Amino acid sequence: MSFLRDALLVAGKDLRIERRSRVALQQIVPFGGVVVLLFAFALDSDRTLLHQAAPGLFWAAVLLAVVLAVGRSFAIEEANRARDGLRLSGLDGGSIFLGKAAAVAVELFLLEVIVGAAVVVLYDVSVRGVVVLLCAAVAATVGLAATGTVYGVLAGGLRARETLVPLLVLPAVTPVMLGATRSFQAALDGVPGDAWPWVQLLAAFAVLAVAAGTVAFGPLLEEA
Amino acid sequence: MKRLFLAVTVVALAVTAVFALWITPPRADQGFDAVRLLYLHAPTAWIAYLAFGVTALASLLWLLPRTRGTTWDLLAGASAEVGVVFTGLTLVLGSLWGRPTWGTWWEWDARLTTTAILFFLYLGYLALRRTGTTADERGKRSAIAALIAFADVPVSYLSVTWWQTLHQQGTVFNERLSVKIDGSMAFTLVAAVVSFTLLYGYLVLERFELAQLEEGREARELERAIADRVQAEHVEVAPV
Numbered sequence: 001m002s003f004l005r006d007a008l009l010v011a012g013k014d015l016r017i018e019r020r021s022r023v024a025l026q027q028i029v030p031f032g033g034v035v036v037l038l039f040a041f042a043l044d045s046d047r048t049l050l051h052q053a054a055p056g057l058f059w060a061a062v063l064l065a066v067v068l069a070v071g072r073s074f075a076i077e078e079a080n081r082a083r084d085g086l087r088l089s090g091l092d093g094g095s096i097f098l099g100k101a102a103a104v105a106v107e108l109f110l111l112e113v114i115v116g117a118a119v120v121v122l123y124d125v126s127v128r129g130v131v132v133l134l135c136a137a138v139a140a141t142v143g144l145a146a147t148g149t150v151y152g153v154l155a156g157g158l159r160a161r162e163t164l165v166p167l168l169v170l171p172a173v174t175p176v177m178l179g180a181t182r183s184f185q186a187a188l189d190g191v192p193g194d195a196w197p198w199v200q201l202l203a204a205f206a207v208l209a210v211a212a213g214t215v216a217f218g219p220l221l222e223e224a
Numbered sequence: 225m226k227r228l229f230l231a232v233t234v235v236a237l238a239v240t241a242v243f244a245l246w247i248t249p250p251r252a253d254q255g256f257d258a259v260r261l262l263y264l265h266a267p268t269a270w271i272a273y274l275a276f277g278v279t280a281l282a283s284l285l286w287l288l289p290r291t292r293g294t295t296w297d298l299l300a301g302a303s304a305e306v307g308v309v310f311t312g313l314t315l316v317l318g319s320l321w322g323r324p325t326w327g328t329w330w331e332w333d334a335r336l337t338t339t340a341i342l343f344f345l346y347l348g349y350l351a352l353r354r355t356g357t358t359a360d361e362r363g364k365r366s367a368i369a370a371l372i373a374f375a376d377v378p379v380s381y382l383s384v385t386w387w388q389t390l391h392q393q394g395t396v397f398n399e400r401l402s403v404k405i406d407g408s409m410a411f412t413l414v415a416a417v418v419s420f421t422l423l424y425g426y427l428v429l430e431r432f433e434l435a436q437l438e439e440g441r442e443a444r445e446l447e448r449a450i451a452d453r454v455q456a457e458h459v460e461v462a463p464v
Binding site: 150151154155158159160164167168170171172174208212216219220 | 344347355364365368
């Protein structure tokens with residue numbers, strides 16, 4: 001039980017920092033909004049095209065934001081050598097991982113709600129199949145946050161961290177991009193039955209990513 | 225020894241080239257002479273998988289405390305480098321073959337997409353290796369990254385069986401395990417796989433030796449720097 005309590009402690013710490021510094025809310029969420037606007041420019045604000053591509057564009061915006069959220073999650077550990085404090089805290093590596101990943105997941109979920117609202121309004125999307133959308137979003141977000149956190153600590157403390165994280169994270173999360181886009185597409189098209197295999201893929205990916213991170217995080221944190 | 229290895233590799237490649245270019249027949253359903261790309265495309269893909277497999281295995285051996293050693297880390301890096309080159313070649317050659325047979329340079333097909341992702345995953349792995357840290361730290365980070373990246377290899381390999389793809393199924397290792405080509409074509413394909421595997425072995429050997437020399441140089445430079453420093457301090461300290 002102390003494992004989960006420690007994870008909550010770490011998640012609480014990260015979220016408290018975000019609430020006070022407002023970097024996530026005032027920089028990462030607006031960034032998601034800008035990406036949504038850019039796509040509209042790219043497709044020449046063609047309403048039918050935007051409407052059709054909305055799920056993919058939405059998740060592309062989220063994926064780009066993941067890179068920022070992960071970068072931020074580890075930037076706060078670099079400042080004042082907080083990383084050393086975390087290492088010396090005596091908390092289990094796995095619980096630190098779960099905590100940091102959970103904090104990133106909460107931030108991403110918030111971002112998805114806001115960016116999702118922007119997509120609905122700007123790309124003329126009518127929301128259908130809310131249950132499927134929610135399940136897919138939760139599974140995808142957990143997978144994204146966990147994968148991002150693994151690569152965040154992997155590149156942590158390196159000189160080229162900021163440029164390395166996107167190159168490592170984005171190819172690794174392509175299954176999430178595919179599964180989330182397809183399940184959103186199916187739900188919005190009114191055929192939620194087609195979405196479930198993709199939601200299962202997302203869930204499997206999330207479980208694997210969380211398991212891999214829980215095992216690998218401790219040793220990786222020790223080294224850097 | 226290495227010279228002999230190189231000589232055997234060159235001879236094997238030459239034999240393959242003769243068979244691939246002149247002895248095997250052109251095929252109407254595979255873009256006539258373009259079918260000869262089979263003897264390049266399939267072996268390069270095989271080498272890419274083999275190389276990443278070796279990287280994953282070496283990384284695993286590095287991670288296990290009992291077998292941990294710089295050798296495995298350097299081997300993993302050397303193999304991944306060759307693997308990335310061959311993945312790139314596979315993509316380019318496949319694209320060149322796709323144009324006459326499928327009528328397109330690129331198709332968003334499961335096999336092609338997963339292979340492209342593989343290319344970028346290992347580019348990231350190589351970038352991670354090049355960020356300067358201590359050998360031990362690099363070993364741990366890159367070994368874990370290599371194992372994560374390897375998850376895409378079986379997905380890419382099995383993608384032609386899992387999904388309905390434009391890319392054809394395995395010529396030799398397919399669902400029914402029946403070889404779909406015969407005669408000189410089958411022989412040439414086997415010869416190509418063997419000679420490319422030799423080439424892979426030679427390239428990894430060269431790259432591994434170079435990496436060992438680099439490691440040695442760094443260690444020597446560090447020792448010299450420490451010695452210089454000690455000497456300098458000694459001279460400065462002496463008058464006081």
